[in-house]
Amino acid sequence: MITTEIEYEKAQSELRDLQDRLARLQREHPIGENGLTKAEIRKLIARLNEELAVFEGSEEARTSPST
16 A cells, blocks of 8 residues: 555556556567466556555545635
8 A cells, every 4th residue: 555655656657667568568469468467467557556546535635625
């Protein structure tokens, strides 16, 4: 779970790297080849997106004015 700004920035960087890697794999290998590798990368991307969303939500809750 992401709990600090530093972890958030690191996760964003990791997400960009994974997305680049997935795009490269999709270009270099036809459909059906390396499916497991692509699926694993997609899972990592999904997990990071979820963690980033949770952190962003908690940051928003902490910084929004009380009503």
